[in-house]
Amino acid sequence: DVVMTQTPVSLSVSLGGQVSISCRSSQSLVHNNGNTYLSWYLQKPGQSPQLLIYKVSNRFSGISDRFSGSGSGTDFTLKISRVEPDDLGVYYCGQGTQYPRTFGGGTKLELK
Amino acid sequence: EVQLVESGGGLVQPGRSLKLSCVASGFTFSNYGMNWIRQAPGKGLEWVAYISSGSSYIYYAETVKGRFTISRDNAKNTLYLQMTSLRSEDTALYYCASQTGSRYFDYWGQGVMVTVSS
Numbered sequence: 001d002v003v004m005t006q007t008p009v010s011l012s013v014s015l016g017g018q019v020s021i022s023c024r025s026s027q028s029l030v031h032n033n034g035n036t037y038l039s040w041y042l043q044k045p046g047q048s049p050q051l052l053i054y055k056v057s058n059r060f061s062g063i064s065d066r067f068s069g070s071g072s073g074t075d076f077t078l079k080i081s082r083v084e085p086d087d088l089g090v091y092y093c094g095q096g097t098q099y100p101r102t103f104g105g106g107t108k109l110e111l112k
Numbered sequence: 113e114v115q116l117v118e119s120g121g122g123l124v125q126p127g128r129s130l131k132l133s134c135v136a137s138g139f140t141f142s143n144y145g146m147n148w149i150r151q152a153p154g155k156g157l158e159w160v161a162y163i164s165s166g167s168s169y170i171y172y173a174e175t176v177k178g179r180f181t182i183s184r185d186n187a188k189n190t191l192y193l194q195m196t197s198l199r200s201e202d203t204a205l206y207y208c209a210s211q212t213g214s215r216y217f218d219y220w221g222q223g224v225m226v227t228v229s230s
Contacts, residue, residue, distance in 0.1 A: 039216040041157075048207060048223055049157065054216040092157055096215030099171045101147075101159035 002027050002095050006104035012112040013083045021107045023076045023093035030073065030097070037096035040069055040078045043106075044089040052091075053078065085111075114138035116208050116221035123227045124198055134191040134208030134221055142186035145169075145211040148193045150204035151223070160206070161193065176202075198228045 003026040013019045029036045040053040051060045053069035056076060066081045080087055088111060093104040120132040134146070148160040161182040162171045170182055181194040191208050206224050209217035 035214070037215040041217070043157075048220040049217075050220065051216060051218050054213060054218075060218065094157070094159075094216070099162070100173045101162070103157040103159070106156045 004104035010108040018081045021078045025074045041092045114219040118221045118224035121224035121226045129196045132193040136189045141189040146191045147209045152204045
């Protein structure tokens with residue numbers, strides 16, 4: 001199975017600040033078709049997860065351009081700029097390259 | 113607007129069975145793959161199972177293989193998860209999630225709680 005490792009486990013940020021979350025996979029996420037199926041999700045307190053980014057760097061419908069994804073192979077990063085109160089919660093990376101699908105352990109974003 | 117509404121959860125004794133349902137609306141259900149994903153209390157996300165649009169392809173996590181069965185009824189826009197031989201470690205909030213794009217979970221239901229305890 002592909003193990004997804006997120007760092008840090010938690011992060012404190014001031015409103016308006018910028019943060020980065022790292023996600024590493026135990027194997028390359030490049031599929032045979034050339035695509036890299038790494039996605040990012042945000043679970044706000046008491047809510048279901050929501051898709052933010054798919055295929056490394058593509059923002060899902062309605063997602064602010066303050067969220068950006070980058071990376072390749074086994075190393076990926078989610079950056080959030082100009083952090084707003086609604087950005088707080090737990091962020092997960094997930095891989096869709098092979099079964100079983102796996103997620104990182106999550107990164108909790110809190111206010112400083 | 114895409115909506116996924118799960119039901120069928122509850123308190124069940126170890127070894128017993130339970131069947132979850134997820135009714136979809138707002139998209140052409142029969143065209144897309146669907147998933148079940150669970151979250152144990154205070155824990156992270158665990159993918160459970162996937163079924164393709166026409167039920168030709170089905171995959172399971174090793175932790176549930178042989179005990180859980182994913183299925184769908186495209187005429188009823190409904191996804192199912194039949195869970196048997198339930199264990200305490202199956203206690204979780206179960207989400208259904210659509211896969212209308214490619215290999216990512218784009219829409220999620222609100223979740224349904226399953227508690228396995230004597």
